[in-house]
Amino acid sequence: MNYPVNEVFETIQGEGSFTGVPAIFVRLQGCPVGCAWCDTQQTWEVLAQNKVNQADVIQVDGTIGRWAEHDASSLIQAFQAKGYTAKHIVLTGGEPCMYNVTDLTSEFIAAGYAVQIETSGTFEVLCHDKVFVTVSPKVNMKGGYEVLEQALTRANEIKHPIATQKHIDELDDLLANIDTQDKVVCLQPISQKTRATELAMKTCIARNWRLSIQTHKYLDID
Numbered sequence: 001m002n003y004p005v006n007e008v009f010e011t012i013q014g015e016g017s018f019t020g021v022p023a024i025f026v027r028l029q030g031c032p033v034g035c036a037w038c039d040t041q042q043t044w045e046v047l048a049q050n051k052v053n054q055a056d057v058i059q060v061d062g063t064i065g066r067w068a069e070h071d072a073s074s075l076i077q078a079f080q081a082k083g084y085t086a087k088h089i090v091l092t093g094g095e096p097c098m099y100n101v102t103d104l105t106s107e108f109i110a111a112g113y114a115v116q117i118e119t120s121g122t123f124e125v126l127c128h129d130k131v132f133v134t135v136s137p138k139v140n141m142k143g144g145y146e147v148l149e150q151a152l153t154r155a156n157e158i159k160h161p162i163a164t165q166k167h168i169d170e171l172d173d174l175l176a177n178i179d180t181q182d183k184v185v186c187l188q189p190i191s192q193k194t195r196a197t198e199l200a201m202k203t204c205i206a207r208n209w210r211l212s213i214q215t216h217k218y219l220d221i222d
């Protein structure tokens with residue numbers, strides 16, 4: 001199956017439980033959710049006029065909304081051609097779960113990679129059972145509560161973006177019906193804001209949750 005890919009690059013995972021792990025990022029094009037503070041607004045629209053060749057999205061800056069069709073084998077070939085050594089693939093976007101990524105994730109796993117998905121919980125998560133799923137819930141956004149509940153139940157990690165106490169209250173409401181015993185719960189300050197970071201730290205200590213900061217932004221790497 002083909003998927004629209006905005007960019008592929010090798011870096012260090014900057015967020016969540018795998019912070020510090022060398023990773024190959026595959027960023028899919030397309031997201032209908034529309035978070036005001038989104039880091040990757042260039043991925044929202046899949047426009048026919050922005051379609052490019054497969055090579056044009058490999059290890060190039062994807063900060064414009066161009067995309068190319070790739071499947072698992074063309075991606076794995078590209079990783080090998082570029083000499084990537086990371087064994088951890090992060091499938092992000094855009095919103096990767098707009099697409100059924102069972103094919104893609106199964107082939108990556110069959111090729112020996114560990115796979116993580118970054119998703120907003122606004123679409124049902126359809127992927128291989130061994131994928132580590134990070135849900136960064138987008139409350140009151142597209143998808144509705146039933147879909148979000150499926151995504152949160154599947155999640156290995158719940159990484160909530162926060163700026164104010166209201167966002168923490170929303171997370172409390174979401175977690176009321178979810179068994180989080182085997183899940184990592186973390187708070188991620190939005191856009192490195194000082195007040196958000198202080199609130200996240202204070203709340204993580206009080207609740208024994210984890211802090212996720214976007215370390216790649218502090219390091220100024222991709």
Ligand SMILES: C[S@@+](CC[C@H](N)C(=O)[O-])C[C@H]1O[C@@H](n2cnc3c(N)ncnc32)[C@H](O)[C@@H]1O
Pocket residue numbers: 031037038039040092093094095096118119120135136159161188189190191192214
């Ligand atoms: C760009 S999103 C793509 C994957 C998916 N659409 C999602 O929202 O999870 C990847 C991660 O970045 C987070 N994120 C996006 N913009 C951010 C910002 N300005 N500050 C902090 N986190 C942000 C999202 O919440 C998510 O955890």
Ligand SMILES: Nc1nc2[nH]cc(C(=O)O)c2c(=O)[nH]1
Pocket residue numbers: 011012013014015039040092093118216221222
């Ligand atoms: N280094 C690095 N870590 C990340 N973790 C999640 C990212 C994302 O955009 O989904 C991201 C990203 O863009 N870069």
Ligand code: SF4
Pocket residue numbers: 031032033034035038039040041093094095120138
């Ligand atoms: S769901 Fe993810 S990609 Fe989509 S707008 Fe929100 S943060 Fe950006």
Ligand SMILES: [Mg+2]
Pocket residue numbers: 222
């Ligand atoms: Mg980035």
